Amino acid sequence: MIHLTSPFTEAQIRSLKVGDAVELSGVVFTGRDAVHTYLHDGGALPPGVSLKNGIIYHCGPVVLKGDDGQWKVVAAGPTTSAREEPYQGQIIKDFGLRGVIGKGGMGERTLQACREYGCVYFHAIGGAAQVLAECITRVRNVYFLKEFGSPEAIWEFEVAKFPVVVTIDAHGNSLHREVLNASREKLARLAG
Amino acid sequence: MTDTLRASLIELIRRTSAEIPDDVQKVLLESLEQEKKGTIAESALKIIQQNIELAKKKSQPICQDTGTVLFYVDAPAGFDQIAFQETTRDAVTAATKLGYLRQNSVNSLTGVNDGTNVGEGAPVFHFHQHRSPEVRVRLILKGGGCENVGVQYSLPIEKLKANRNLDGCRRVLLEAVVEAQGKGCGPGVLGVCIGGDRPTGYEFSKRQLLRKLDDRNPIPELDRLEQDLLHTSNELGIGPMGFGGKTTLLGVKIGALNRVPASFFVSVSYMCWAFRRQGVVLNAEGKIENWLY
Numbered sequence: 001m002i003h004l005t006s007p008f009t010e011a012q013i014r015s016l017k018v019g020d021a022v023e024l025s026g027v028v029f030t031g032r033d034a035v036h037t038y039l040h041d042g043g044a045l046p047p048g049v050s051l052k053n054g055i056i057y058h059c060g061p062v063v064l065k066g067d068d069g070q071w072k073v074v075a076a077g078p079t080t081s082a083r084e085e086p087y088q089g090q091i092i093k094d095f096g097l098r099g100v101i102g103k104g105g106m107g108e109r110t111l112q113a114c115r116e117y118g119c120v121y122f123h124a125i126g127g128a129a130q131v132l133a134e135c136i137t138r139v140r141n142v143y144f145l146k147e148f149g150s151p152e153a154i155w156e157f158e159v160a161k162f163p164v165v166v167t168i169d170a171h172g173n174s175l176h177r178e179v180l181n182a183s184r185e186k187l188a189r190l191a192g
Numbered sequence: 193m194t195d196t197l198r199a200s201l202i203e204l205i206r207r208t209s210a211e212i213p214d215d216v217q218k219v220l221l222e223s224l225e226q227e228k229k230g231t232i233a234e235s236a237l238k239i240i241q242q243n244i245e246l247a248k249k250k251s252q253p254i255c256q257d258t259g260t261v262l263f264y265v266d267a268p269a270g271f272d273q274i275a276f277q278e279t280t281r282d283a284v285t286a287a288t289k290l291g292y293l294r295q296n297s298v299n300s301l302t303g304v305n306d307g308t309n310v311g312e313g314a315p316v317f318h319f320h321q322h323r324s325p326e327v328r329v330r331l332i333l334k335g336g337g338c339e340n341v342g343v344q345y346s347l348p349i350e351k352l353k354a355n356r357n358l359d360g361c362r363r364v365l366l367e368a369v370v371e372a373q374g375k376g377c378g379p380g381v382l383g384v385c386i387g388g389d390r391p392t393g394y395e396f397s398k399r400q401l402l403r404k405l406d407d408r409n410p411i412p413e414l415d416r417l418e419q420d421l422l423h424t425s426n427e428l429g430i431g432p433m434g435f436g437g438k439t440t441l442l443g444v445k446i447g448a449l450n451r452v453p454a455s456f457f458v459s460v461s462y463m464c465w466a467f468r469r470q471g472v473v474l475n476a477e478g479k480i481e482n483w484l485y
Binding site for chain 2: 019021034059060061062064074075076077079080082103104105123125126127128129130131133134149150151152163165167175176178179180182183184186187190191
């Protein structure tokens with residue numbers, strides 16, 4: 001198991017390989033469909049949010065406000081990343097991301113951006129909203145809550161030992177491409 | 193009746209969101225046994241097990257995407273559907289405030305999410321009259337990730353060598369499994385409808401997910417196809433989350449509807465491993481008599 005804490009250096013990220021199990025600690029920002037289209041179309045990050053050498057997490061959490069006024073994360077697993085494929089490469093380049101957390105994998109443009117700018121795709125376990133919520137130790141802030149609604153807002157989380165697997169590395173390798181090609185070959189044999 | 197019914201429905205929503213049904217849990221545990229030790233596939237299934245235990249213990253959603261809220265209601269003639277819907281919509285909003293459901297319903301034109309989970313077409317109701325005096329309410333929470341990998345094929349499809357017969361159905365269904373890869377949070381379950389028109393085909397495919405995973409199809413040719421597809425899909429090596437591995441599907445459930453001569457649809461609803469399905473029988477006061485899964 002590899003342990004990494006944000007912010008990351010390019011060298012740390014480039015040392016990772018497809019199949020590596022990693023535990024992440026530090027700050028992560030959530031962002032999903034609304035945030036990706038907004039940033040891709042030239043929108044500015046709100047003051048206080050920096051993605052440089054950091055992570056974006058494809059996640060629309062369930063967060064409740066307690067009686068003490070503090071946010072409490074009730075459930076927070078990854079959402080399907082493929083929807084962000086049209087935008088992700090550009091955002092990696094423009095904002096200096098070192099990691100993207102999501103599920104289901106991403107395509108060729110993200111893979112190329114990971115290789116070119118030194119970023120990796122961390123796959124979290126889809127649906128594991130409770131295990132992953134336990135790894136969120138603090139809600140530091142929330143941005144665009146009114147504009148985008150709770151699931152689509154940018155949540156700033158502190159995480160500890162958040163479990164992921166590298167499925168796209170910074171060297172042009174993708175577990176998703178490997179498994180797809182292998183399963184297509186098997187299907188051709190089995191279906192005749 | 194209203195307050196009791198409302199409380200029963202909130203409890204149904206809570207339990208559906210936080211607890212995996214026994215039939216699904218059993219198959220998930222078997223698949224964990226079968227995966228090769230030390231692989232990322234095994235580790236994914238272990239995290240899934242931890243998650244199931246934690247969600248139940250904390251009474252919180254198994255998955256943060258609490259999905260489309262689908263009610264299937266069987267009731268006798270004379271049952272007041274309008275009053276039931278009003279109380280249910282109220283219960284859905286209350287369950288959302290309690291964190292059993294995410295604020296998950298968005299106006300498709302304005303993009304506004306008002307946080308109530310109630311709106312045009314939300315939640316979804318399917319009413320069915322039956323001769324029995326009992327009221328049976330079943331609930332499925334179906335996340336968007338798995339809903340997005342659902343698909344409908346119109347046979348024949350030449351490039352898949354899929355003709356208008358069961359072999360053609362088999363070919364397109366295996367294609368659906370390969371296309372889905374890990375994007376629908378596998379290992380998943382296929383709900384399938386052969387025939388029907390487009391909307392009834394999809395609706396009937398989703399309805400198959402009400403069946404228990406260990407039941408057997410009473411129609412022999414569909415039973416054979418279900419067993420074959422389950423076995424063959426698990427030979428494809430897609431594995432949990434698409435990481436590679438032995439467990440690609442947990443089950444296949446197929447139904448068939450008549451079609452018109454010109455159409456031959458095969459419709460697929462994919463359900464993720466976080467298979468949230470529960471049901472209750474209600475008494476005349478709206479109190480829960482027993483649980484169905």
